[in-house]
Amino acid sequence: MKQKKTGTLLCLGVTAMLFQYCAKTDATVSSATNTTSTVTTPQLPATNFNYGNFALPAHIAAALPAADNTPANNPITNDGATLGRVLFYDKKLSKNNTISCGSCHRQDLSFSDSAIKSKGFLGGITDRHSMPLLNVRFYRSGKMFWDERAATLEEQVLQPIQNTTEMGLTMTEALSKISVQSYYPALFQKAFGTAEINENRVARALAQFVRSIVTTQSKYDQVKQGLASFTADERDGETLFLTAGNIPCAGCHAPPMFLTSNPTAGFALADPADLGINNQGRFKSSSLRNIANTPPYFHNGSVNSLQAMLNSNIPAHGVAAQDRQKLLAFLQTLTDAAITTDLKYADPFQ
Ligand code: HEC
Ligand code: HEC
The missing domain is CATH 1.10.760.10 (Cytochrome c-like domain)
Known part of the structure; x- marks a missing residue:
């Protein structure tokens, strides 16, 4: 209720342009809510989307080199970010298959959450407000979380999986849950050259997907x-x-x-x-x-x-x-x- 009220107030308070925007957002939300069956294997395009190699407008491209936190050993590739996208939305990365990264970082909300604090896999509440995951690769130091406690994005992305409020798995449990899904070996093969599934690869793929989220069309x-x-x-x-x-x-x-x-x-x-x-x-x-x-x-x-x-x-x-x-x-x-x-x-x- 509270979340809806905030959204409504925002829509009422501002210009016609934002009105349209809010209407669009609401439509997205209700169509998502109306989805009755959720598929259990990811629906991916025959040809990958382009994540790593699209032209940025000049005013953004000019700022990237000095701001980019992409490490030399983990450039964004289309196969890597595609695997990252699947991991990001896979609820099997939570203990009881109810929560994915996308539950607290909702695309329709710019990869943030309208709740003041977000709900984890057992309904527990996070310590802080969820952060929007936009343009993360432009944070030069690479330090993540409101208090910058994760030194890199690769380090950060493994923490929600193991957080006892958020997703509630050990890394060993997460890796074995990933390993038994039929769709992952081929995705790891494409992203990293072999089908081996390990912690480092999960971290790199998730980080590639998050780094690929860059806004250029405002x-x-x-x-x-x-x-x-x-x-x-x-x-x-x-x-x-x-x-x-x-x-x-x-x-x-x-x-x-x-x-x-x-x-x-x-x-x-x-x-x-x-x-x-x-x-x-x-x-x-x-x-x-x-x-x-x-x-x-x-x-x-x-x-x-x-x-x-x-x-x-x-x-x-x-x-x-x-x-x-x-x-x-x-x-x-x-x-x-x-x-x-x-x-x-x-x-x-x-
Ligand atoms: C001295 C540095 C500083 C200045 C100056 C500053 N900000 Fe901020 N701003 C921050 C920090 C740091 C945060 C997050 C703080 C927190 O959550 O405790 C923040 C948060 C915000 C947020 C909320 C972001 C979110 O995702 O929740 C908005 C919006 C914002 N600032 C806009 C502005 C505007 C507009 C101005 C100028 C009128 C401004 N800021 C001036 C440092 C600054
Ligand atoms: C239960 C809700 C929840 C889930 C699930 C969740 N997050 Fe978050 N996320 C948060 C909150 C809350 C914060 C801020 C926490 C803090 O600063 O202490 C955050 C912060 C982040 C940040 C830091 C952004 C920045 O600019 O510093 C990244 C990156 C991130 N999450 C990615 C992910 C990924 C990847 C997953 C899945 C593996 C995930 N999150 C799962 C709630 C969640």
Whole structure:
């Protein structure tokens, strides 16, 4: 109930463009809910989707080399990311076959969750709010989680499987469950040259899939390519984002992916229950792209709309009344709606 209310409020509060977006999102949700039979083997295209080798628009391609956390030994390949996609959506990676990565990182919600905290395989609640998995490869340091406790994405992707709230398996159990599914040997063979199934390969494939999720089709991207123009509010909002205040928004949410592992200053929403990175009262932020599609916000999910954030007195995030509408308009240009339905990132078990 609560989740639905948040979504409705968001839709009511903003422009006609977002109205359309929300309507689309709702349609996606209800068609998914209406699916009565869930297939048990993944439905994959005869020819792989392209995950690793598509042209990025120039303004994004220019930023990639300095930001990319892809390790030399795990470049994205189409076969590797295809295997990663199957693993990402396979509920057999949870103890009782009820939860996949995609349960808490929902494609229709930009690989985030509308719940303040997400439900694990036994209904237990996660410690923090789920993070949107967009443009993760642009986080230079590669450190993952709100508190950056995982050193790399390859290290991170194995942790939910073994987390006692989230998916509840040991790695040995996970590997043997994967091994007995008829569809995996061929997928491992294609991805890694032999059918051997091991922890390292599971990690590499999942990481390849997550790194392949890059947003390039927002209004912001069209404007940067000269294919569209900002409204006056959007343009003023961009200027505020880039320049206003002691530390502008962009100092910590750097364009073009609105993400940086090297922020100008540390920041955390004050939270006595959670001290974040090294207990220093700091947190990372994920990419602000598609931010209008990922409420609630912050590590504890305590802010339920962008409007509420801008209206608040949260340091660096509450802004003067005359700036709010402009910043909101700009933030809404960061939404790439296509990625929320693109088949190459969709659940292959439906
Ligand atoms: C039960 C819900 C749940 C499941 C299942 C789940 N996650 Fe998450 N995920 C979360 C939460 C909550 C966080 C933030 C946790 C934290 O920071 O302590 C998170 C964080 C992440 C991050 C960090 C992103 C960043 O920018 O730092 C990645 C990557 C990720 N998850 C990938 C996965 C993968 C891959 C799977 C499946 C193997 C998965 N998750 C399964 C809830 C879930
Ligand atoms: C000093 C660095 C800093 C500045 C300046 C800053 N932010 Fe943030 N922002 C962060 C961090 C870190 C987080 C995550 C903090 C947390 O969850 O505790 C965050 C979170 C957010 C979120 C929620 C992200 C999510 O996925 O939940 C939004 C939206 C946001 N910031 C927008 C802005 C805007 C707009 C501005 C300028 C008005 C701004 N930020 C200024 C560091 C900063």
